Amino acid sequence: MHVTVIGTGYLGATHAACLAQLGHQVLGLDTDAHKVAALNSGTPPFFEPGLPELLRRNLAAGRLQFTTDYALAARYANVHFLAVGTPQRPGSYAADVSFLHAAIRALAPHLRGHHVIVGKSTVPVGTAQALQELADTLAAPTATIELAWNPEFLREGHAVADSLRPDRIVLGVQACPAAVLSQHPAPEAAKPAKQQPGPSADRGSFAEPAPPSLAEAALRDIYAQALAQGTAFLVTDLQTAELVKVSANAFLATKISFINAVSEICEATGADVVALSQALGLDQRIGPHFLGAGLGFGGGCLPKDIRAFMARAGELGVDQALTFLREVDAINQRRRQRVVDLAREACGGAVRGHRIAMLGCAFKPNSDDVRDSPALAVAGALALAGAQVAVYDPQGMANAAQEYPTLEYADCAASALRGAHLVILATEWQEFCDLDPHAAAGWVACPQLIDARNALPVPAWQAAGWTVRALGRTLD
Incomplete structure (x- = not known):
């Protein structure tokens, strides 16, 4: 199929490259000409394992290209994915959905024939309906537009695998009578008409008569490989699809904060939160994932999403339902x-006056994302208190330097540790977990360590002469 992906940030660029890898003809669109040029040269604007290779392979194969031209996007395909950002609104907990509205305003007037616009971004419930109404007011007399929602479930550091082999696909469509889990093939009559390749030709319209949901037919075709492998395909109404992603993020954030709240009790009583987490994780009703006590969550999703969820609940008059998210x-x-x-x-x-080495500034390993990074927040707070803070991160330092230019950024872990009075493991990169504690002891002025992620083999570090502190644990 021919598809477009509007927005080429973390979500959009990854989605575009993965759709091309699945065999589709993909046109990515962004208003940032510099980003488009970089992507067309095979350079993604962020770090994600496996993505550069995927990007270059599909550019070379002719299945992928990027543009700033909305008119070209309208001619190129009948299915358009919206993957623009929804950041936290300044001075508010609410999400800023203005970029979504801007994308609809730019695309809809150019459309002719039947088109499907599929939202991927995380949004407040009710956004899709508002965008449908906006698209209807802007559509030409010869155009019909169906707005659907297909939330993303990507994990930074694992986004390529999550896109190519998803654990579930959720699609919200207009007037769906019930949420029905269905994996059977779409009826032949519901599939879109075959289209001829070529970025400049008019792509025509879907086969007539149109099925109740062109979006469902189109996405069954687009995700045919995943469906053939047994991936669950859940069709819901628009509101449910919008709520799925933000509810998932709120649940995960709650699970992380729960074990971190318990770690506060562990510190007060002398209990060990690591052993406690292992015991909890063996309960099949709970499971081990997201029970790692430590410095907490950050990034561009969980913090803003739980705040936007609370804000939307307040707008709907049910704010008490989510007051626990404040805690x-x-x-x-x-x-x-x-x-x-x-x-x-x-x-x-x-x-004040002490040199502190920060191992990590990205919010998680295998990412260069420093948005709302706990590691970078701690580094900034220590610097403001008068410490000389040396930061090393395998990928995140360029982004961190834009937010905290006065911090020292080292070119390797040894350089960051050299002469340090204290070392803080703040992001659990494998490189840091593999450090030789004996060698590291020779680099520092004082062998003191805070394992803020409970990721290191504490006995080995203690045997090498280090004094180790950790969250939720009392270590002798």
Whole structure:
């Protein structure tokens, strides 16, 4: 199929490359000409394992290209994915959906024939219906537009695999009578008409008569490989599809904050949160995932999404339903302050004048994303308190330097540790987990370590002469 992907940030660029890898002809669109040029040269604007190779392979094969031209996108395909950002609105918990509205305003007037616009972004419930109404007012007399929602479930650092081999596909469509889990093939009559290749030709319209949902027919075709492998395909109404992603993120954030709240009790009582987490994770009703106590969550999704969820609940008059998310957010923020407090204790009550090595500034390993990064927040707080902070991260330092230009950025872990009075493991990159504690002890001025991710083999570090502190644990 011919498809377009509007927005080429983390979500859009990954989605475009993966759709091309599935064999589709894909045109990515962005208003940033520099980003488009970089993508057309095979250079993604962010770090994601496996994506550069995927991007270059499909550019070379002629299945993928990028543009800034909405008119070209309208001619290129009948299916258009919306993957623009929905950041937190300044001065508010609410999500800013203005980029979605701008994309509809730019695309809809150019459309002719039957078209499907499929939202991928995480949005407040009710956004899809508003976008449908906007598209209807802008559509030409010869155009019909169906707005559907297909939320993404990508994990940074695993986005390529998550796109090519999803654990479920959710599609919200207009006037769906019930949420029905269905994996059977779409009726032949419901499939879109075959289209001739070529980016400049008019793509025509879907086969007539049109089925109740062109979106479902189109997405069954687009995701045919995943469906053939047994991936669950859940068709719902628009509101349910919008709520699925934000509900999933709220649940995961709650699980993380729960174990971090328990770690506060562990610190007060001398219990070990790592052993406790292992015991909880063996309960099949709970499971081990997202039970790693530590510095907490960050990035461009979980923090903003739980806040936007609370804001939307308030707008709907059901704010009490999600008041617990305020404490989820507060627990997450307290973990950052706890690491700062541990650093002060390790430095004799004040960090001023002490050199502190920060291992990691990305919000998670295998990513260069520093948005709302707990690691970078701690580094900034220590620097403001007078510490000399040296940061090393395998991928995140260029982005971190834009937010905190006054921090020192080292070219390797050894350089960051050299002369340090305290080392903080803030992002659990495998490179840091594999550090030789004996060699590291020779680089520092004082072998003191805060394992803020509970990721290191503490006995090995202690045997090498290190004093180790960790969240939720009392270590001798």
